[in-house]
Amino acid sequence: MSKTAHTRKGEASFSSDGPRREQEANDALPCDSVLASLSSLGASEHDRRTFLKLAGVPCLTACVGSCMAGWPSLALGAGSAPAEDSRFIVEAQFYEKLPYKKIRCKLCPRECVIDDRERGYCGVRENRGGSYYTLVHSRVCAAHIDPIEKKPLFHFFPGSLAFSVATAGCNVNCKFCQNWDISQSRPEQVRNAYLPPKDLANLAQQNRCPAIAYTYSEPIVFYEYMRDAAEAGHALGIKSVVVSGGFIQQDPLKKLCRDVDAIKVDLKAFSEKYYKEVVNGELKPVLEALVTMRKLGMWTELVYLVVPTLNDSDAEFRALAQWVKSNLGAEVPLHFSRFYPQYLLKNLPPTPLETLERAKAIADAEGLHYVYLGNTPGNAAENTYCPKCRRIVIERIGFAVKEMHLRKGKCEYCQQPIAGVWQ
Amino acid sequence: MRQRLEPNRREFLKKCAAGAMLAGGTHGLPAFFSAREKTRVVNAHDPLLRGAGSxxxxxxxxxMLDRSVQALYATDSPLEAWKKVARPGEVVGLKVNGLAGRGISTSVLLVEVVCARLQDAGIPQKDIVIWDRLNADLESAGFRNATRQDHMRCFGNDTLGYEEDLATYGSVGSCLxxxxxxxxxxxxxLPVLKDHGIAGVTMALKNLFGAIHxxxxxxxxxxxxxxADVNMLPPIRQKVRLHICDATTAQYEGGPSYMPQWTWRYNGLLMSRDPVALDYTGWQILEQERAEKGMKSLRALGRAPDYIATAADPNHRLGTNDPSQIEQVEV
Incomplete structure (x- = not known):
């Protein structure tokens, strides 16, 4: 009856045969060596100048945080600013004032009604005297330089780097979360650095990253920071990409779509039951958000984490593929990703490769043009194939692009346009 | 409401229902798991608790505290009862609830008298720790933060932080x-008797949310x-020995924030070793007050605290919510 388990915060949370042995999983925080570097720095107060100094010297910084996959990471200091630092606290953009100093959050479909001095489900937005504030503006708890393929975005500037940042907090609580130590924490419970939008954009530029990625936790909960950072990035010619669960209301989504350049959505299943029991969210608003993104011309890719026995039936794969084709279009990339046991789902095995291949076969048969397998390094389904001539137009090994056979967004063999944002 | 001072064991037994069983062993899990024993909830009242003022x-x-603890443990003296709560050499934490500020938080005075009795029972000041979720909450409730190890301590979880290990039970996974x-x-x-706009009510069980991240x-x-699941996490289940619900001022609507228009002076305490029975009893008190004020029941509003029943179910067994198994003792 009693089900006690232990997962350690900041500990490598993959099983021994998990992907970190060879390569990090999609959207996972980089590996333990980053945390080791934090430990060595973390005991002392780490001010903004030190942070920028470290972050601004890519060669040095990359070495500090280099991980098995070879991607650089940036060091953040522990407690670099006090919890009540007013620099982090900015009035939230979407909420409604209610009687008796209560508020209703209008950012995500959960619509938390929050008493004075209380926070919403995300843990990073607080009612103070009847006004609602984000506590994580410019309050970055993770900053790494990742290949854009790790997000994964396969049709958006392939082979480029994304300056990837996160704050604490999330508006769902997936039982399989690989970054739960930041996503399920409050900002004062994790190490943070002050990184205002312009400094973030500058760092991306200095590190030759054409894009900033808002990722690892759930960027919707640091919505205000994300929009401000995207604006600062655009001023320097830097794109912004969002890695999200897509659990957001329509109004904030529409405004966000004006500011960012691509969104990768984790479509966690194609059933409300799974969303309720495993995600603590709802499917319907996510589907509505996806339709809106596409209507607004946002470049969108989907990831579907295949969890054995929970969302891996043929019927669900088929229904998903049919819905994507009819509502988003056959050219929207769909990544079936491999699950590894962690956080609150340690009782299930990793996804068998055969299951992933079955999912891909079904989606291919339904007519989707770009179906990938993720967290399966070396698999041929990591490559992009021309939907017309079936030749490889982008060859990948893990997160690295080995060869590209695209010319101005077209297959160089048959001139078939390949959907995506290429230049 | 009848007021009784310094009841001895004989008087207490006379007052109790015939055949009522004594509370369970000295330490560890309470005895309410036995089908033959009722779980005891002491409902203490003193209409003159505030004299003529506020x-x-x-x-x-x-x-009132003495009467309660003596009644709960069925002892001849309060000191004897407190010695059953904790032994010298143990560090005793007092988990208060300071979220709503001075209006509807655990009263400083109640904590002071509990501390006084603990010291009488041989627990030195240095082994008493008053704690809650946040230092700011404690301060707003009127407590002064103190961390010196040779004195009584008082601090929020933000002082020492949380374990890195994730403790899980059922639907929850938390760092303690x-x-x-x-x-x-x-x-x-030491929770407070009050309404909760989302969880229905917040008393003994809900107050332990202050132990998770x-x-x-x-x-x-x-x-x-x-x-219910949070209360199953082993350190909570194993270490919490007594629940004293501050009902000096109670709130029947608008919680957890302080809403003075919905508070009333209950001038009492609820005490039990069974958090489920205490919460069930407190819930009924709040419902009664709501009914008297012409308000809908929590069930009608869709926020009945069914977690109390869950805490009593076979997967939890944290206590009982069966009124026939709850022995209410008024002192």
Whole structure:
């Protein structure tokens, strides 16, 4: 009856045969060596100048945080600013004032009604005297330089780097979360650095990253920071990409779509039951958000984490593929990703490769043009194939692009346009 | 309401229902798991608790506390009862609730009289720790933060932080406060009798949300089954020995924030070793007050605290919510 388990915060949370042995999983925080570097720095107060100094010297910084996959990471200091630092606290953009100093959050479909001095489900937005504030503006708890393929975005500037940042907090609580130590924490419970939008954009530029990625936790909960950072990035010619669960209301989504350049959505299943029991969210608003993104011309890719026995039936794969084709279009990339046991789902095995291949076969048969397998390094389904001539137009090994056979967004063999944002 | 001072064991037994069983063993899990024994909830009242003014009378509060603990443990003296709560050498944590500020938080005076009795029972000041979720909450409730190890301590979880290990049970996965896991050997839970806009009510079971790092994740579905599951986490289940619900001022609507228009002076305490029975009893008191004020029941409003029943179910067995198994003792 009693089900006690232990997962350690900041500990490598993959099983021994998990992907970190060879390569990090999609959207996972980089590996333990980053945390080791934090430990060595973390005991002392780490001010903004030190942070920028470290972050601004890519060669040095990359070495500090280099991980098995070879991607650089940036060091953040522990407690670099006090919890009540007013620099982090900015009035939230979407909420409604209610009687008796209560508020209703209008950012995500959960619509938390929050008493004075209380926070919403995300843990990073607080009612103070009847006004609602984000506590994580410019309050970055993770900053790494990742290949854009790790997000994964396969049709958006392939082979480029994304300056990837996160704050604490999330508006769902997936039982399989690989970054739960930041996503399920409050900002004062994790190490943070002050990184205002312009400094973030500058760092991306200095590190030759054409894009900033808002990722690892759930960027919707640091919505205000994300929009401000995207604006600062655009001023320097830097794109912004969002890695999200897509659990957001329509109004904030529409405004966000004006500011960012691509969104990768984790479509966690194609059933409300799974969303309720495993995600603590709802499917319907996510589907509505996806339709809106596409209507607004946002470049969108989907990831579907295949969890054995929970969302891996043929019927669900088929229904998903049919819905994507009819509502988003056959050219929207769909990544079936491999699950590894962690956080609150340690009782299930990793996804068998055969299951992933079955999912891909079904989606291919339904007519989707770009179906990938993720967290399966070396698999041929990591490559992009021309939907017309079936030749490889982008060859990948893990997160690295080995060869590209695209010319101005077209297959160089048959001139078939390949959907995506290429230049 | 009848007021009785310094009841001895004989008087107490006379007052109790015939055949009522004594409370369970000295330490560890309470005895309410036995089908033959009722679980005891002491409902203490003193209409003169504030005299003619609005402030609590510390002398009368102390006497009410003494009556309660003596009744709960069925002892001849309060000291004897307190010695059953904790032994010298143990560090005793007092988990208060300071979220709503001075208006509807655990009263400083109640904590003072509990501390006084603990010291009488041989627990030195240095082994008493008053704690809650945040230092700011404690301060707003009127407590002064103190961390010197040779004195009584008072601090929020933000002082020591949380364990890195994730503790899980059922639907919850949380990191526990180090104050609970590393500092305290025993915990006395001191919630407040009040309404909760999301979880229905907040008393003994819900107050232990202050021991986890992610309480905001567990208010869905009116806290069911999350509140019960959190209370199953071993350090909580093993260390919490006594629940004293501050009902000097209670709030029947608008919680957890302080809404003075919905508070009333109950001038009492609820005490039990069974958090489920205490919460069930407190819930009925709040419902009665709501009915008297012409308000809808929590069930009618869709926020009945069903987590109380879940806490009593076979997967939890944290206590009983069966009125026939609850022996209510009024003192």
């Amino acid at each position: 402030s609590l009378d510390s002398g009368r509060l102390l006497k 406060a180090k104050t609970l896991t590393q500092v305290c050997d025993a915990v006395i839970n 992610n309480p905001n994740k567990y208010h869905l579905n009116v806290g069911d089954p999350y509140v």
